[in-house]
Amino acid sequence: MVGARVLVSGRVQGVFFRFMMSREAEKEGIGGWVRNRLDGKVEALLEGKEESVKRLISWCHQGPPGAVVHNVEVEWLPHQGTFNSFSIRGWE
Secondary structure (H helix, E strand, C coil), X not given: CEEEEEEEEEECCCCCHHHHHHHHHHHHCCEEEEEECCCCCEEEEEEECHHHXXXXXXXXXXXXXXXXXXXXXXXXXXXXXXXXXXXXXXXX
8 A cells, every 4th residue: 555645737727637536546446635736736645555546647647638737746655544535625
């Protein structure tokens, strides 16, 4: 089990990025959250099986239709076991 903080930049707000990421996370059994940031990025905190988290991070490089991803930053974190589900949060 691993944790990761992910920052996605580009045209990632207003294109259902958070909603679609939430659906992908649920499919993978990943806990955590995703939110829009005031600087235009999308931020997520992920916890789950390493391969599942890596697949979701890979999905972030493309995102949903309409998204134009310029960069995906990943900070690997120790698994805390904090989240039982995945949620969409409001602004930072």
